[in-house]
Amino acid sequence: MFEREDDVVERVIQQLRRPVTIDPGLDARVMREIADAPRAKPRVWPLWSLLATAAVLGTLLITHPWTRADQSGPAAFQFVFVAPQAASVSLVGDFNDWDPNRSPMQTAQGVWATVVNLTPGRYRYAFLVNGVEWRADPGAPSAKDDEFGTPSSVVTVGGSGS
């Protein structure tokens, strides 16, 4: 089993040239990082300010957006996302074909909101910030079965239908 030495090195080279699997989520992580403007605040806002905002919003919300029970027919749900530094935020999910153009959100003082009509069902969704960054809804249950490397949340609408 005497192998010419060059052949051994050739075999090594062939082995090393085989494709290496790189985590598919890397692309999204890169884009997230570069989308953060250098002057932007850090991505994690202090919890107390989020809670304070949520408390204020709680009095304004039409309904709990994340679950609505005993419903028949479509009901209005308000989605809210706090992002003072964002230039644009879209609501994207199973209820609008994951199309960022369908539910752009409107902002007042850094709080982004929109209303969507939903029939009974379980919907995965997320917020698309500045067209590049995917963010889950901090106040909603998270969607664990996430196959595309980005975070999502869940809203469930109860009641009969479909």
Add this chain to the structure above:
Amino acid sequence: MGIDKVEPSDAELVRRVRTGDIGAYGALVSRYRDRLGRYAVHMIGDHEDAEEALQDSFVRAYRSLARCYDPARFGAWLYGILVNRCRTTGARAARRRRMFVHDADALNGATHADQADRVEWTDTVDRALARLAPEYREAFLLKHVEDLEYVQIAELTGAGISALKMRVKRAREQLQQYLREAEHV
């Protein structure tokens, strides 16, 4: 089937990024991630560290895109950033190198003789590569795995061409020796 979409060139994508189309950078990342990722994994020897180095390099390249003076050679320019970044990680990873993932159990449990051989061979190669001095490993990978010309490698690493040829030669010799040793274990 159908008409193949013509892919935009690197230069075109760089131009778009410079006019504010951040999304175009995503296309560049897609284009280079696998190839550069392969180099990073082999050079650093640790998958996680390699992906971190890769991610850092992409971000750094984006932030200094104004200094990419020849957008048509974006790939080579990006390589240079990655090669440098891998040198930093290399020093860290060497201290806590997590290697030799394949344990005896994995080999014993292999249901296929070929699969066991494959795992063992991969392991042998990884070990041998890890034993090379970093500058030998770097030169060897860039020349023989990434297929760069010596002129290009000189540009990326800052080393002279004859020094590089010597490093590649030494790398080959050492690999032969390590593999011979592995056979006799």
Add this chain to the structure above:
Amino acid sequence: MIIVALVLAAQVAVQDPRFERLDPDTRLAVVAMIDSARGDGLPVEPLIQRALEGATKGAAGARIVAAVRRLTVDLGTARTALGTNASGPELEAGVAALRAGATPQILTRLRTVRRPPLTMALSVVADLVASGVPADSAAAAVLALAPKARDADLVEFRRAVERDIALGAPPGAATSVRLNAGASDVYSQGAGPGAPQPRAHRP
């Protein structure tokens, strides 16, 4: 046979403009899978949404195809467990519960103790697990509440558990504390939580 599939795929592709967001190769594969699922009586809207999600996120075609395939299989499993009368939303929620760790047996049991729609109950199981509650605890809790609780009650239960966890309760214990605190009459009347089910093996 392939030509027939291509023609069918082309027809569906023409009919639904949403598919234009997929590249041609991916579109073909996805449309073929969707047609097959439709033929099997599975809801196709969840499959379409999954493909569109992948398209929006710029995922590779192979990944989109794999995701749609996996969802098709899981919808089938959910339908076997929940019965052929289960609605699309119920099946989707069933998939979520299965992926969270509930066994098909748990889904079938839920169907026997609760009037449809089961969407919310299944969803709450999945959401509890997402908060950190072990799958068997989540399933046991929902099964205990299922006979009597309205959908709104299940939602409240889930929120209460999440609050407890956020305040520091160990997730495994949070459900039983909540059950005992707020639903003792339900607990004693309905089927008690069964023994923890073994984790189902999924493809």
